[in-house]
Amino acid sequence: MKYIIKDLKIKGVTLTPQRMAIIEFLKSNLNHPTAEDIYKALEEKYPSMSIATVYSTLELLKANGYIQELSIRKRGKACFDFTSKNHHHFLCLKCDNIIDIESECINTCPIVKAGQLEGCKVGEIQAYLYGVCSECNKNTIKKNKNK
Amino acid sequence: MKYIIKDLKIKGVTLTPQRMAIIEFLKSNLNHPTAEDIYKALEEKYPSMSIATVYSTLELLKANGYIQELSIRKRGKACFDFTSKNHHHFLCLKCDNIIDIESECINTCPIVKAGQLEGCKVGEIQAYLYGVCSECNKNTIKKNKNK
DNA sequence: TCTTAGATTAAAATCATTTCAATTCTAAAA
DNA sequence: TTTTAGAATTGAAATGATTTTAATCTAAGA
Numbered sequence: 001m002k003y004i005i006k007d008l009k010i011k012g013v014t015l016t017p018q019r020m021a022i023i024e025f026l027k028s029n030l031n032h033p034t035a036e037d038i039y040k041a042l043e044e045k046y047p048s049m050s051i052a053t054v055y056s057t058l059e060l061l062k063a064n065g066y067i068q069e070l071s072i073r074k075r076g077k078a079c080f081d082f083t084s085k086n087h088h089h090f091l092c093l094k095c096d097n098i099i100d101i102e103s104e105c106i107n108t109c110p111i112v113k114a115g116q117l118e119g120c121k122v123g124e125i126q127a128y129l130y131g132v133c134s135e136c137n138k139n140t141i142k143k144n145k146n147k
Numbered sequence: 148m149k150y151i152i153k154d155l156k157i158k159g160v161t162l163t164p165q166r167m168a169i170i171e172f173l174k175s176n177l178n179h180p181t182a183e184d185i186y187k188a189l190e191e192k193y194p195s196m197s198i199a200t201v202y203s204t205l206e207l208l209k210a211n212g213y214i215q216e217l218s219i220r221k222r223g224k225a226c227f228d229f230t231s232k233n234h235h236h237f238l239c240l241k242c243d244n245i246i247d248i249e250s251e252c253i254n255t256c257p258i259v260k261a262g263q264l265e266g267c268k269v270g271e272i273q274a275y276l277y278g279v280c281s282e283c284n285k286n287t288i289k290k291n292k293n294k
Numbered sequence: 295t296c297t298t299a300g301a302t303t304a305a306a307a308t309c310a311t312t313t314c315a316a317t318t319c320t321a322a323a324a
Numbered sequence: 325t326t327t328t329a330g331a332a333t334t335g336a337a338a339t340g341a342t343t344t345t346a347a348t349c350t351a352a353g354a
Contacts, residue, residue: 016350048303050304053302090267120237120279120284122237122276124278128272131269132270161319161332165332165333196334197335199334199335203332224310299351302349303347305347306344310339310341312337313336316336317335318331324327324328
């Protein structure tokens with residue numbers, strides 16, 4: 001967090017209250033918010049803020065590598081991840097939640113490691129796992145028991 | 148291909164010329180076309196066809212499991228894969244091409260296999276590899292040699 | 295204080311996709 | 325073959341996320 005502020009200052013980027021608030025929000029909301037999520041959350045404290053500012057700040061943070069835009073979308077909307085660390089995502093098909101997967105296992109995929117992909121140079125991997133999360137699984141089991 | 152036609156007939160789905168043409172196109176264009184790609188390609192032969200028909204047919208084929216919509220988008224547009232077979236995708240950051248990866252290696256990821264994902268039930272995995280494809284790699288090397 | 299570049303804003307524009315109502319087509323029954 | 329009901333297609337309009345625009349504001353340096 002701090003390093004972002006410092007970094008951006010060094011880069012000569014103006015740190016407006018809006019930008020600070022968006023960075024702060026992203027830091028404390030790791031549940032992959034959309035631009036709208038951010039806008040709505042900050043609406044109260046910054047009533048005059050425009051959604052265009054949210055978009056432009058997200059673009060700025062993305063371009064500087066502080067956040068990642070996921071390849072997948074939440075109800076048609078782009079969503080963002082406050083980290084540059086390489087990790088993967090699990091999507092619950094029941095509750096729509098996106099859960100981070102810290103596992104390195106996908107990166108150890110032999111074909112990728114060996115760079116054997118027919119001469120391709122692989123930089124980044126984003127894996128999306130679709131399924132039912134533990135919370136939703138529990139609920140299903142409960143329901144079945146009650147029957 | 149044939150089985151789709153047969154299958155759909157059994158299911159009582161009407162096989163209009165437009166639908167046939169779209170299925171045919173998808174079959175012979177495995178480069179992950181978008182709705183627009185399909186529309187433009189069929190424009191000449193079916194001048195009266197509406198883009199709405201393309202979208203609705205894609206939806207129909209998707210719902211019946213004959214095609215897959217990728218999680219990633221091509222220049223902001225949804226793109227489709229004529230297969231129900233589980234595989235992954237490589238995205239060239241230089242030429243925007245999407246290349247199929249037939250490898251099973253990602254699916255053998257130990258954590259996923261063991262279903263140990265904190266109680267999650269993993270159904271499908273879609274991995275997206277970002278990098279530079281062999282073709283673009285070659286071109287870069289050539290350019291460097293010429294310098 | 296004045297100037298200026300960059301940031302913010304609200305509104306308009308864009309663009310992919312969906313919806314809608316009217317028309318046309320299809321397939322099965324008569 | 326003709327009829328007919330239901331489904332599909334069409335073009336246009338609506339939607340919704342995102343981007344662009346032009347005007348206004350802000351903060352830092354001269």
